[in-house]
Amino acid sequence: MSHRIRRAEPRDNAGILALLENTPQQGAVSLNFERRPDYFLGARVTCEEPDVWVAERRDDPSRIDAVYNVGRRRVWVNGEVRWVRYAHDLRIASDCGNGMLLPRLFRQLRARLEPGEWMQTVILRDNHASLGTVASGRAGLPHYYPCGTIETSLIYTRAQRRRPPAGVTVRRTGPSDLPAMAALLRREGAHKQFFPHWEPEHLDGDGYYHGLDAGSFLGVWEGGRLRGLLGFWDQKRIKQTRVLGYRGGLQWLRHFYNLHSRVRGGFRLPKPGGYLSYLTLHAALVEDNEPHWLRWLLDHAVQAFHAQYDALVCGFFASDPLSRVPARYRRQVLHSDHFLVSYDGDPRDALNHDRIPYVDVARL
Template identity: 65%
Template sequence: MSYQIRPACAADNEAILSLLQGTPQQGAVTLNFERQPDYFRGAKVTCEQPDVWVAEPRDARGKVSAVYNVGWRSLWINGEVRRVRYAHDLRIDPEYRNGMILHRLFRQLRKQLAEGEWMQTTVLHDNQASLSTVASGRAGLPVYYPAGTIETSMLYTRARKARLPADITLRQTNEVDLPEMATLLNRQGRQKQFFPYWDVQRVRGDDYFYGMGPGNFLGLWVKGELKGLLGFWDQKAIKQTRVLGYAKGMGLMRHLYNSHSMLRGGMRLPAPGGVLSYLTLHSLVVENDDPELLRLLLDHAVSFFHGRFDALVCGFFANDPLAKVPARYRRRLLLSEHFLVSFDGDPREQLDSDRPWYVEVARL
């Protein structure tokens, strides 16, 4: 099979969306991770500067048999802001998986990377097919260096009464708070590895912050000083988790499970074809990584959004002390393996070992 591997363009949108729809994740619940209605709009949220490539069969012009994005984001690395690639959205049409297409894609990728350049990527822990192929170290592929496990939590919303200490104020942010928010985000970001660089003025309409505004945060003030932030982002307009079907028996259990969820809180399972109802959290920072301040923010959030969303999605590296806070809530846990990918040696040796690692699940 002969392919043309080329940069993607706007005309490829429908073909890419079709490819994404045709590569679901199988299991007791068959899920599809979609980017309707515009793949490129979502690509501009995942990466500040997308770098999307497609493989087009030469005998089927207009068809996309594979896609990947290795765009750049601005991150704090060793206390400085650097542009780092994030490799994601690698999808190959099942019809073409038995050929040499994966190796051809990686040969193209090798040409794109500068000397010594490395990338981040994540692979779902349950995605054994990917872990055994692209992360296997086969000849011609870059090396995937293990770099931590990510715990993504779906915290079930529910009504609860949270009492704040007398010296603490917790409220939704607004335009006036932006300078103070920028100070906190960049002070905290500089201390961590992989924390996104924030220019909060961009929340007024930048593509990288599509659907976000100055009010899309909960702020926590201690004695009048901003000490914690929790961003929230409804991303249904750019990506969806759609339920395509249920394993035998699960369809009947769905109604019982949903009744239980209405009483105790939980992710309601839609009929096949429906999408899951969740809100993505981002920019979770608290002064001195104080778990008690994070607990106050999450307590407020799970109650504040109850009735509008079934769950709140947040993520931490498993070795982050703050990862213990989401474990206190009723949740569903999803594990992912984080890798640093390079053709030119181990990037982990370049990282300061005393800085905690951060993951922004809203941009995965």
């Protein structure tokens, strides 16, 4: 089977979507991470400068057998803003997984990287296929250097009556708050490793900020001082998580599980073919990284979005003191491994390890 590897074009959208929908994540619940209706719209949200490549069959150019994105985005590294690639969305058709297509993809990648350039990537702990292939150290592949564990929480929404103390206010932001938001994002973001570079003046635009505006954040104030931010992002128009099926007894227990979730809060498991209902939280940033500010923000979010979503999705590196805050809520937890990927030595040696790493789950 012969393939041509080339940069992706808009005409490839249907072929990429078909490939994504035929390479599900297996487990007790079989899931598909989908990007309908436009893969490239989601790619521009993940990376400011997407760099998408595909492998098409020479005898059938409409058939896409592999895709990956190694786009660039600006993040804070050692207190400075720099462009860093993020390697993601690697999918290879099941009938091509044992051939030479993967090494060919990585040879093409190596030719495009600058000397010494490194990338970030995140792999779900349950994704044994990826951990056993791309992160295995096979000859011809780049080296994957472990650089932290990410804990993603699916926090169940519910009605509650907890209120912040006197003098503390939590509310949605608005246009008049943009200067204070920009100052906080820059001041506190610079202290974190890999925190995204934000330009709040570009909110309400497209591309990297598609679907966001000045009101897409919660803020916590003490008196007149903004102490923290928590963004919320409904991404169902660009990314979806579809349930394909259930294994074992779960397919019979689904109705009882949903009844329990309705009473106590939690994910309602849809019929096979249905989608999970969640809201993605991002840009979680609080002054001096003090957990109590995040707690008031999460308390507000858990109640405010209860009628619309089953769960709120947020993520933190396990080494971040803020990661302890989601443990106060009813939740499910997923673990992922974060890697720095390089052909030219260990990039971790150049990092300031006193800075707390950050992950933006809305852009994974």
